Amino acid sequence: MAQQTLLQARGIVKNFGHVRALRGCDFDVYPGEVVAMIGDNGAGKSTLVKIVAGVQPPDNGELYFDGEPVTLADPTEAQALGIETVYQDLALAPDLDPAANLFLGREVLKPGLIGKLGFLDTKAMTAKTLAAFKNLGAGVQSATAPVATMSGGQRQSIAVSRAATWADRLVIMDEPTAALGVVQSRAVLELIRRVRDQGIAVIIISHNMPEVLSVSDRVEVLRLGRRVAQFVTADTDMEALVAAMTGARVQEDAG
Amino acid sequence: MKHTRRRTRTLVALVAAIAMIAAACGDDNGDPDEPEAAEEEVAEEPEAEEEPADEPDAEEETEEPAEPGDEMFDITLIPGVTGDEFYVSMECGALEAAEEFGVNLDVQGAPQFSPTDQIPVLEAVIASGPDAILIAPTDVDALQAPLQAAVDAGIEVVLVDTTLSDPSLAVSQIASDNLLGGSLAADALGELMGGEGAALVVNVTPGISTTDARGEGFIQGLEENWPDIEFVGQEYSDNEPARAAEIVSAVLAAEPELRGIFGANLFSAEGAATGIRQEGRDDVFVVGFDAGPAQIEQLREGIVQALIVQQPLDIGYQGVEQAVLALTGGENTFEIGTGFVIATIDNLDDDDVAPFLYRSDC
Amino acid sequence: MTQIPETDLDTNGATDAEGAQAPPSALKWLTDRLADSTAFIFVALLAMILVFTVLRPDAFATVNNLRNIAIAASILLVLSIGQTFVIGTAGIDISVGSMLVFSGVVASLAMAEVGGGQGWASVGVGVAVSLLAGGFWGMVNGLLVTKVKLPPLIVTLGTFGGVLGLAKVLTGGINLRTVPNELVNTLGIGRAFGVVPWLVILALVLTAIFGVVLRYTRFGRYTLAIGSNEEAARRVGIDVDLHLLKVYTLSGLLAGVAGIMNLARFTNTTIQGHDTDNLQSIAAVVIGGTSLFGGIATMFGTLVGVFIPTTLQNGFVILRIQPFWQEVAVGAVLILAVYVDQLKRRARNRL
Incomplete structure (x- = not known):
């Protein structure tokens, strides 16, 4: 591919004591694509996601964003680059409403002096939240009931909407449908496509092969802390993916 | 008249209902409240029955509107703290007098000996409009203004046990002469120690007029009559037996010559005895103040050798007497000092000591 | 969906978002509020007042008595404001009463140094010293919680004992009585327009201000977000440690205010009288519907929660019910x- 990568990881190493989670792992994301990151348990997916999200620093290796080398010391630095992450546990505040969650840490203050005192512009945040839900087709009607009162699918939608609202470039989703039923999963996958259609790249971690095949543009396979294969989704099938994941077939790294 | 009867009945019923609800909330412990509800009934009913017989004080009653059916004087006793045997005994004496003089006596108090807890209770009592208040002020200054408010509301105030910086607002103040009590303790302890060794005072907390006086009296008594006894100091237990025990353990470690301790109140003496027992010493004498069941037990066990016993029953009795005198236009005695009894294992069951021991209920 | 119990944060938004579609009937509004535990305890307080008033209208429902109830509640109320924020973050502050005593003690010491303990200069110095002392200990609590990473219960249990002990060291355990008349005659026993005690006004103004802060500002939002899910707050970039430090410092500052109020009211430092302030303030906050697990807190609830025990005590004394x-x-x-709160939570989280 001749296109400039959005995010490029090269030779990432991360050890936890004696556990070698990543052993020189590469990864590529191109602008505006949905790339699935797959791999068996212990392949290093979650660790790699945390490094890209700025939650943990790598022991070794480089990250490039728009071709430029970057270091991500904490999540806010990743956010400043336009990278948002939807964690498996969603990281929502259950007692707060969707609008409060969507704008958490990025609250809109009232204009003028009163805003300088820290007063929230709840009306503006609620309106923008409802607009974001509508825009993404998220099945959340109320922006004002506590998140704890909502279904798992609605919560997932709120988390995804939050990420999509603030990510200019890249949304990372760790197992977004793992806890959801069929109908809700379908809605979230649809939401992912709409995020991509807005020009934002998406990394999705998933164990669900049909889901990967249905939503992604490309697939990258990790195994034992390394990237072992890259596929264009349209040109592959489940058998090939599973073979790569289990090590039955090794593909030379294209990067 | 009918109207007032009905209201009194309604009141009684509602009070009983609340007590019931409270009891139901309190883990369905229904039994203890029944006598209380009944008591309330007895206390209120006769008032209504006797209504027609107007007595001279009825005029005074009219000053307090919507307080119908009050024939007998209402007197409220506010002890320094609830659940303390000294104050319970005072209550017993007051009840005895109330029965004798035909007045209603109510007891209200706070669970902590502190003006922060006592003042709200006092204010509510004032609002309930009794004819007289017997109170053991928990602070010499902080209670001044609230008690002035009581006087301004036409309530007679009698100070019992403790007092105020300016007691002139009260019609009478009745207390043990604690200075004397302290010096009696010094004499008792000096005798036990054979006039030599070191002595310690475990007091409650500074700033309480009564216990401060006991400590002072003890120190004076020691200086005057027991020149060969070394005074090692006064420590404060904060009214916690455990604290008193710790203090005694520590001082015993530091002062091997320690042979005598004066515990200036119930918990201080109790804790001091515990501390001595913990250290396994049998050559240290303890003189306590007051005679609650726990101390009498310790006296019997030989852990405490003498008790300076106040006469709280007498204080309570005389308190009510003075209140009634004030209400009926009699002549008050402004300052009344009540006496002491010294209890030892030998005289504990004698007729001139036994009636003065404190009670946990009347 | 059944009744959604509404938290502090969403009530104002609800009218914006949903009011337009279907204007709720007065009845629905009422039932919604009744499902809310804050409303439940408010009704309970009103019921208490009603019962006491019916039983003893002459004694209970008098201006003087209600004023006394309000005064009795005022100092605890100020402590409970800070406690509401702390519990809102899923923390706890056991040390409020000790910080109050310490603030009062150092304020009294300072006032004795200025103008011989009399005059407005003395009052000014005393107030400043009290606030500084309270704020200082609050900050110590906050630093121990955030930097040393100790549980709030343990930290404030430690300062509860330690700070009170220091106060006693400074005074030899004797209550200090240096309080300028200027302070006693204004804040202590003075009344606005001869009717409303300044103690009560101060407490209510602080309650209103911090009620607004809790509900309408970013400070309040962060407080509840941290209490609701601290990790989530960290991940969106909120400086959780800094915010917790501010919250514990606020609790200390308010204890400093309460320390001055206490001096003004009791004219001495009442060292022995605040051992249970912590439990009383925690009880008031929790009765007021603030969740011990954090994330849900309302200042109005705390206001009601402070008044319930105070009113009960007053009413019981007036009805001559045995004090226990x-x-x-x-x-x-x-x-x-707490049971109602749990029920509400269980119903809410059923989904």
Whole structure:
């Protein structure tokens, strides 16, 4: 591919004591694509996601964003680059409403002096939240009931909407449908496509092969802390993916 | 008249209902409240029955509107703290007098000996409009203004046990002469120690007029009559037996010559005895103040050798007497000092000591 | 969906978002509020007042008595404001009463140094010293919680004992009585327009200000977000440690204010009188519907929660009920309030 990568990881190493989670792992994301990151348990997916999200620093290796080398010391630095992450546990505040969650840490203050005192512009945040839900087709009607009162699918939608609202470039989703039923999963996958259609790249971690095949543009396979294969989704099938994941077939790294 | 009867009945019923609800909330412990509800009934009913017989004080009653059916004087006793045997005994004496003089006596108090807890209770009592208040002020200054408010509301105030910086607002103040009590303790302890060794005072907390006086009296008594006894100091237990025990353990470690301790109140003496027992010493004498069941037990066990016993029953009795005198236009005695009894294992069951021991209920 | 119990944060938004579609009937509004535990305890307080008023209208429902109830509640109310924020973050502050005493002690010492303990200069110095002392200990609590990473219960249990001990060291355990008349005659026993005590006004103004802060500002939002899910707050980039430090410092500052109020009211430092302030303030906050697990807190609830025990005590004394029943009743109310909160939560999280 001749296109400039959005995010490029090269030779990432991360050890936890004696556990070698990543052993020189590469990864590529191109602008505006949905790339699935797959791999068996212990392949290093979650660790790699945390490094890209700025939650943990790598022991070794480089990250490039728009071709430029970057270091991500904490999540806010990743956010400043336009990278948002939807964690498996969603990281929502259950007692707060969707609008409060969507704008958490990025609250809109009232204009003028009163805003300088820290007063929230709840009306503006609620309106923008409802607009974001509508825009993404998220099945959340109320922006004002506590998140704890909502279904798992609605919560997932709120988390995804939050990420999509603030990510200019890249949304990372760790197992977004793992806890959801069929109908809700379908809605979230649809939401992912709409995020991509807005020009934002998406990394999705998933164990669900049909889901990967249905939503992604490309697939990258990790195994034992390394990237072992890259596929264009349209040109592959489940058998090939599973073979790569289990090590039955090794593909030379294209990067 | 009918109207007032009905209201009194309604009141009684509602009070009983609340007590019931409270009891139901309190883990369905229904039994203890029944006598209380009944008591309330007895206390209120006769008032209504006797209504027609107007007595001279009825005029005074009219000053307090919507307080119908009050024939007998209402007197409220506010002890320094609830659940303390000294104050319970005072209550017993007051009840005895109330029965004798035909007045209603109510007891209200706070669970902590502190003006922060006592003042709200006092204010509510004032609002309930009794004819007289017997109170053991928990602070010499902080209670001044609230008690002035009581006087301004036409309530007679009698100070019992403790007092105020300016007691002139009260019609009478009745207390043990604690200075004397302290010096009696010094004499008792000096005798036990054979006039030599070191002595310690475990007091409650500074700033309480009564216990401060006991400590002072003890120190004076020691200086005057027991020149060969070394005074090692006064420590404060904060009214916690455990604290008193710790203090005694520590001082015993530091002062091997320690042979005598004066515990200036119930918990201080109790804790001091515990501390001595913990250290396994049998050559240290303890003189306590007051005679609650726990101390009498310790006296019997030989852990405490003498008790300076106040006469709280007498204080309570005389308190009510003075209140009634004030209400009926009699002549008050402004300052009344009540006496002491010294209890030892030998005289504990004698007729001139036994009636003065404190009670946990009347 | 059944009744959604609404938290502090969403009530104002609800009218914006949903009011337009279907204007709720007055009845629905009422039932919604009744499902809310804050409303439940408010109704309970009104019921208490009603019962006492019916039983003893001459004694209970008088201006003077209600004023006394308000005064009795005022100092605890100020402590409970800070406690509401702390519990809102899923923390706890056991040390409020000790910080109050310490602030009062150092303020009294300072006032004795200035103008011989009399005059407005003395008052000014005393107030400043009290706030500084309270704020200082609050900050110490906050630093121990955030930097040393100790549990708030342990930290404030430590300062509860330690700070009170220091106060006693400074005074030899004797209550200090240096309080300028200027302070006693204004804040202590003075009344605005001869009717409303300044103690009560101060407490209510602080309650209103911090109620607004809790509900309408970013400070309040962060407080509840941290209490609701601290990790989530960290991940969106909120400086959780800094915010917790501010919250514990606020609790200390308010204890400093309460320390001055206490001096003004009791004209001495009442060292022995605040051992249970912590439990009383925690009970008031929890009765008021603030969740011990954090994330849900309302200042109005705390206001009601402070007044319930105070009113009960006053009413019981006036009705001449044995004093111990008041403790039983407050305990029962506390358990009932937490039970209602649990029920509400269970219903809400059913989905």
